[in-house]
Amino acid sequence: MAKELKPPQELSIWEDAQKMIEKARRDGVETVWDRYEQQSPHCTFCELGLTCKNCNMGPCRISPKEGGKMQRGVCGADAHVIVARNFGRFVAGGAAGHSDHGRDLIEVLEAIVEGKAPGYQISDEAKLRRVSAELGINVDGRDVMDVARDLMDICYADFGSRKKEVGFTCRVPEKRKEIWRKLGIMPRGVDREIAEMMHRTHMGCDNDAPNTLLHAARTSLADGWAGSMIGTELSDIIFGTPAPSASRANLGVLKADHVNLLVHGHNPVVSEMVLAAAREPEMIAKAKAAGAAGINIGGLCCTGNELLMRQGIPMAGNHLMTELAIVTGAVDAMVVDYQCIMPSLVQTAACYHTKFITTADKAKFTGATHVSFHPDNAVKQARVVVEMAIEAYERRDQGRVEIPCEPVDITTGFSIEALLSALGGTLDPVLDAVKAGKIRGFTAIVGCNNPRIKHDSANVGLAKALIKKDILVLATGCVTTAAGKAGLLMPEGASMAGPGLQEVCGALGIPPVLHMGSCVDNSRVIQLCAAIANALGVDISDLPVWGASPEWYSEKAVAIGLYCVASGIPVQIGTPPHITGSDVVTNLALSGLEDLVGAAFLVEADPEKAADIMDERIKAKRKALGLSE
Numbered sequence: 001m002a003k004e005l006k007p008p009q010e011l012s013i014w015e016d017a018q019k020m021i022e023k024a025r026r027d028g029v030e031t032v033w034d035r036y037e038q039q040s041p042h043c044t045f046c047e048l049g050l051t052c053k054n055c056n057m058g059p060c061r062i063s064p065k066e067g068g069k070m071q072r073g074v075c076g077a078d079a080h081v082i083v084a085r086n087f088g089r090f091v092a093g094g095a096a097g098h099s100d101h102g103r104d105l106i107e108v109l110e111a112i113v114e115g116k117a118p119g120y121q122i123s124d125e126a127k128l129r130r131v132s133a134e135l136g137i138n139v140d141g142r143d144v145m146d147v148a149r150d151l152m153d154i155c156y157a158d159f160g161s162r163k164k165e166v167g168f169t170c171r172v173p174e175k176r177k178e179i180w181r182k183l184g185i186m187p188r189g190v191d192r193e194i195a196e197m198m199h200r201t202h203m204g205c206d207n208d209a210p211n212t213l214l215h216a217a218r219t220s221l222a223d224g225w226a227g228s229m230i231g232t233e234l235s236d237i238i239f240g241t242p243a244p245s246a247s248r249a250n251l252g253v254l255k256a257d258h259v260n261l262l263v264h265g266h267n268p269v270v271s272e273m274v275l276a277a278a279r280e281p282e283m284i285a286k287a288k289a290a291g292a293a294g295i296n297i298g299g300l301c302c303t304g305n306e307l308l309m310r311q312g313i314p315m316a317g318n319h320l321m322t323e324l325a326i327v328t329g330a331v332d333a334m335v336v337d338y339q340c341i342m343p344s345l346v347q348t349a350a351c352y353h354t355k356f357i358t359t360a361d362k363a364k365f366t367g368a369t370h371v372s373f374h375p376d377n378a379v380k381q382a383r384v385v386v387e388m389a390i391e392a393y394e395r396r397d398q399g400r401v402e403i404p405c406e407p408v409d410i411t412t413g414f415s416i417e418a419l420l421s422a423l424g425g426t427l428d429p430v431l432d433a434v435k436a437g438k439i440r441g442f443t444a445i446v447g448c449n450n451p452r453i454k455h456d457s458a459n460v461g462l463a464k465a466l467i468k469k470d471i472l473v474l475a476t477g478c479v480t481t482a483a484g485k486a487g488l489l490m491p492e493g494a495s496m497a498g499p500g501l502q503e504v505c506g507a508l509g510i511p512p513v514l515h516m517g518s519c520v521d522n523s524r525v526i527q528l529c530a531a532i533a534n535a536l537g538v539d540i541s542d543l544p545v546w547g548a549s550p551e552w553y554s555e556k557a558v559a560i561g562l563y564c565v566a567s568g569i570p571v572q573i574g575t576p577p578h579i580t581g582s583d584v585v586t587n588l589a590l591s592g593l594e595d596l597v598g599a600a601f602l603v604e605a606d607p608e609k610a611a612d613i614m615d616e617r618i619k620a621k622r623k624a625l626g627l628s629e
């Protein structure tokens, strides 16, 4: 018998989502929540991480009952080995996603240097020189392209096998590097660590769960301090370093009288070009000739974050809003690159007039229109995409359009450089506020949505609970749209904060939640923590800081969580990964890592309870630094 549908009010905290879930049901369109119900209850073995299909003697399952049958796989692997192997591959998947994105930026830089990337350029030469000098490249008096070529070579080398330490570990406090060296988890090369994880988890290799987990940490560190950091830094160099600007968020950013083109995925390499094409007078004239008032570009997920941070382009929604955006009937085209793009979007788009366009040869979707993007053809292909959106607009049935709300105002663009500039070029004002107890600590809330959790309830709930305790929140990824919709990305949002944070926000004119970028941009968070630790002469694990991912879903989120923990930043998560079938692995994640790297994971779904636990640690860290609690 079909399960009864839950009321939309139980699925999302947002009015725009609730209205579009209702419309989807009226229109007969299936959503992520419908499929989640169909998949529930999930397989217990898989939830516990106790299944293995790493070889053809299996698949194998381990009984969660101690002393029961099936305590070992056919090869003899026990629950701990299987859970650790599965987790290691999960982390490798996430690190591969971020890092391959980073590599794509190196390839664009290479094409710029070779003069084969019309439309792309070095937008922030000062940052190119600054970052290059940090990595030991001679920049004095040299031509910009010569410096760029050397930077490109160093970045490529960070993906390889011949280094002992990836380049950006130059930013890491010495005490932290000593821990990594002692544990044998210093990241050497992105591809090397990912490949070694795949090797170790082949049948008959690394059959010691803690040893596998240490390599998972090393793999994640290669992501954070190399793959992702390269992605962020090169994106800034090529497209510009973000600076604070105003924008808007929610489905109200769609415009009934415009061609609406949404960009979705992660890499600005595609979305920046689409935006540039949509701003060309010739394209706007074509849109007007088709009867539209203009072309409206909106963002989804992390490529939306990239355009929001640098160009102020509005955010239509986060992960669980992507299907619902199409359900408005107002989206003429959705152009995607890779990661976090639900395969269902092809079917959702087919229920309306929406053109669904893929652009990455490594991320094709059956049923989509593929427009292959490369650095040498991106300008031309971006125009093709915009023209497809205009054509689709002509087919739009205005009778099916429902834009469910008015947009809310947000501010964005808090790169480290922008923060420093707002603070007069030094971290001192923030450090003084921390010492005075006006800012008691920091938490980066990062990541996703997950239909296991009422959409954005935990993302917003945790942010509100923390700022009330005078803990400044940094937001990246899909948390951004959640915080924005809740009014937390506006200076006025400080009225929801504690008195100390309110005072600081008022003095600096900043919101209590600062938007720092997309999911690769969590590299900005670890870089900032390292800079603060270096300024204070302590290790990162000595700081009153947390990471959090209350509604995480992806492999990438776990890679981020683990590189934060391995860097000394404890991380709250709302739901555990599939590791609870092994007490060895679970205990290591929740407490054992604390002894090894000075930080561990906290699993707590209730935002208020999580904030209280996080606050206790912040008090302890402040006390140890000689500060008032």
Ligand code: SF4
Residues within 6 Å of the ligand: 052, 053, 054, 055, 056, 057, 058, 059, 060, 073, 074, 075, 076, 077, 082, 203
């Ligand atoms: Fe089973 Fe071992 Fe093969 Fe995994 S590696 S499927 S546990 S035999």
Ligand code: MSK
Residues within 6 Å of the ligand: 266, 301, 302, 318, 319, 339, 340, 446, 447, 448, 449, 476, 477, 478, 479, 518, 519, 553, 554, 556, 557
């Ligand atoms: S898109 S990884 S749902 S943040 Fe980066 Fe959002 Fe999480 Fe994907």
